[in-house]
Amino acid sequence: NAGVTQTPKFRVLKTGQSMTLLCAQDMNHEYMYWYRQDPGMGLRLIHYSVGEGTTAKGEVPDGYNVSRLKKQNFLLGLESAAPSQTSVYFCASRMTSGDTGELFFGEGSRLTVL
Amino acid sequence: AQSVAQPEDQVNVAEGNPLTVKCTYSVSGNPYLFWYVQYPNRGLQFLLKYITGDNLVKGSYGFEAEFNKSQTSFHLKKPSALVSDSALYFCAVRDEGATNKLIFGTGTLLAVQP
Numbered sequence: 001n002a003g004v005t006q007t008p009k010f011r012v013l014k015t016g017q018s019m020t021l022l023c024a025q026d027m028n029h030e031y032m033y034w035y036r037q038d039p040g041m042g043l044r045l046i047h048y049s050v051g052e053g054t055t056a057k058g059e060v061p062d063g064y065n066v067s068r069l070k071k072q073n074f075l076l077g078l079e080s081a082a083p084s085q086t087s088v089y090f091c092a093s094r095m096t097s098g099d100t101g102e103l104f105f106g107e108g109s110r111l112t113v114l
Numbered sequence: 115a116q117s118v119a120q121p122e123d124q125v126n127v128a129e130g131n132p133l134t135v136k137c138t139y140s141v142s143g144n145p146y147l148f149w150y151v152q153y154p155n156r157g158l159q160f161l162l163k164y165i166t167g168d169n170l171v172k173g174s175y176g177f178e179a180e181f182n183k184s185q186t187s188f189h190l191k192k193p194s195a196l197v198s199d200s201a202l203y204f205c206a207v208r209d210e211g212a213t214n215k216l217i218f219g220t221g222t223l224l225a226v227q228p
Contacts, residue, residue, distance in 0.1 A: 004157070031214055040123075042204065042220040043158075050214055058215075090157055094214075101146055101208045101216055105157035 002026050006091050006106035013081045013113045021076040021109050023091030031094045032074040033058075033103070034066060036087040043090065049074055081113045116141040118207045120219040127195045128227050135190040135222045137205030146208035147188045148216065149179055153201045161203075164188060175199070195226045 004025045013019055023032065030051050035043040045058030049068040063085060065077045074093075078085060088110050092103040118139045127133045139145050146165055150158040162173025169181045179190045190203060202221045209215040 033215075040220060043218040045215060048215065092158075101148065101214075102160050102163060103150075103158070103216060105150075105159070107157045108155075 004091055004093055004104050004106035006089075006109045008109060009107070010110050011112070013078075013111065015082060015113060017081050019078050019081065019111075021089055021091075021111075023074045023076070023093075023106060024072055025074075025091075025093040025104070026072065027093065027095075027104065028071070029093035029104070030071075030096045032068065033092045034064070034074065034076045035090045035092065036060065037090060037108075038087050046076065046089075078111075081111075083113045085111065086113045087111060116145075116207055116210055116217060118147075118205045118217060118219040120203075120205055120222045122222050123220075124223040124225060126225050126227065129197050130194050133192050133195045133199070133224065133226070135203050135205075135224060137188045137190065137219060139186050139188060139205075139207050141207060141210055143210055145188075147179075147181065148206040148208075149173065149177070149188075149190050150204045150206065150218075151175075151201050152204065152221075158204060161190070195224075197226050197228050200224055200226045 007022045033048040034046040044060045047066040049055050052071040055066045067075045088108050091106040148163045149161040152158045162171050164171045164181045172178045204221050205219040206216040
């Protein structure tokens with residue numbers, strides 16, 4: 001059981017380039033999330049999805065787009081990368097609104113924007 | 115607005131000694147509280163949660179947490195620390211306004227010396 005898988009694990013971009021991070025979960029979870037982790041700031045929510053075909057903004061959505069075309073996948077896109085987007089990105093999932101809120105995390109994607 | 119605070123950036127403890135990682139919360143209603151652990155270069159892993167009931171919650175790897183409503187605290191504890199417990203620990207509370215989201219603290223680095 002793979003759980004939550006993120007690809008790629010590492011990426012270096014130049015300012016202005018675009019890229020997509022892929023998150024895949026095999027637990028049939030309804031909810032999926034993208035967070036970024038920066039030193040001293042904990043985890044900040046970028047975007048999330050409560051089901052296939054739905055997305056919503058989190059705390060820091062600017063500069064990012066997301067899509068949830070399939071239930072098991074949640075894509076995070078950077079349209080025009082900026083150095084401020086250098087971070088470690090984590091995807092997470094959970095079952096449904098009826099549970100108590102436990103999140104399952106991927107191992108992270110480290111992005112550097114030069 | 116609800117929030118969690120982790121007042122210590124780092125906690126140092128000798129192996130075999132008891133450890134405490136502090137967390138305080140601010141919510142208007144009854145809190146759903148969580149602890150997660152992050153080992154180096156890994157994603158976050160769920161440790162334990164408090165929803166209701168007994169104020170002492172037991173979790174994975176010998177950790178426990180004590181819910182104290184009067185002090186609005188949810189401190190993580192372990193009777194005897196191991197070097198392998200060295201990691202980054204996050205406290206989180208479920209968002210009352212949007213129960214599909216968790217609000218994370220900034221994290222506390224636990225360093226256990228042999």
